[in-house]
Amino acid sequence: MSWLSGTLMAFDLETTGTDVESDRIVTAAVVRLEADGSVSEERTWLLNPGVAIPEQASAIHGISTERAREHGLPAAAAIEEIAGAVAEGLRTGVPLVVMNARYDLSLLDRECRRYGVASVSDRLGAAPSPVIDPLVIDKHVDKYRKGKRALHALCAHYGVALDDAHDARADAVAAARVVRRMGEQHQPVGVMPLEELHGLQVHAAAEQSRSLQAYLRRTTDPAAVVEPAWPLIPRMR
Template structure:
């Protein structure tokens, strides 16, 4: 059985912003699907640890600061349970499907360290296997245009129910990954360990290409320094908060 025909675990975060080092988890979803078994889904709403959710972020995912504080659970509890759920998935051999993995997994890593929770990479070690639809799509398709989840769903003919909610995005990412595997036999044939390793290399190449593009584009030269090439997450630097 190829990886896209087996069990997949979608993971998605909606957050207070786009700074992986300092922003917070607002909502999260872990959903297992495929492989001939019923779907299993778990979702979380965090109180964001007393932080404010900027208006711009709230407009994207629909969660205001007031709602997070009133309905959300303590951030440390959310992070603990989220990492426990992902650890169980990873150690059972199921790949984690994450759209733009280096964002979600890095932010989760920093939240774990912030709250004194064992980070996922420390809990699972070398067993982590990630499938990133964005990295796969950029590798197999040279078309121009957006590579957002919405754009990938449109390109691959995948249904997206309620974009920018963690549960909908997690399921949609799995659907896109499945469609890429179904239409690209050369990717479907790769063992998960090899596919994971290939994505590390592809993501680095894609990041370097983007960095070069910014460096030679008038008005965007300064953006080049902000491009990171690490995947599936940016390693934590010792001494950082």
């Protein structure tokens, strides 16, 4: 049976910025979607990240420092719950859909380290798998398509509604629905066993990073380095 006709779990974060080593989680969602696209289970979190949320980040996801401090869960407790929910789903064999998994999963890993919480990898005894990343897959199956590849652009391209962009739950649901459409339209991906699909993305993400790094070194920054690891960036020593 193809993964297209099974259950998917989707995960998304909204954060204080884009640096996996220093930024913090503000909101998170873990959502379970059935084969028909309906949501059967969902968990969401609002965190007090323990730092001020930059105005630029607040403008994107709508969460101010004041709101997070007043209504957010203590970060350590929330990180424990989030990592536990992600690991629990993967432990059952349900694939985890994460848009730009390299970022969200790595940031969650660093937050676990920050608060002394067992990471998803610690809980599973291995790196998170199987993971399905709409960003990596889209670049692989439609390499030369021009235009943006952000989630809202993928939703528009594949005909998936996204009514509340940058809400963690809405983004998670949309990512899972988009990846189903990708699998339906690009059958080599849609019929692959999950282990094979995960491995394909490891190699595809590395190649995409090498290509971008070469482009940046030619055009803007001779010393540019683009992280090739996927779905988890190794921790800095």
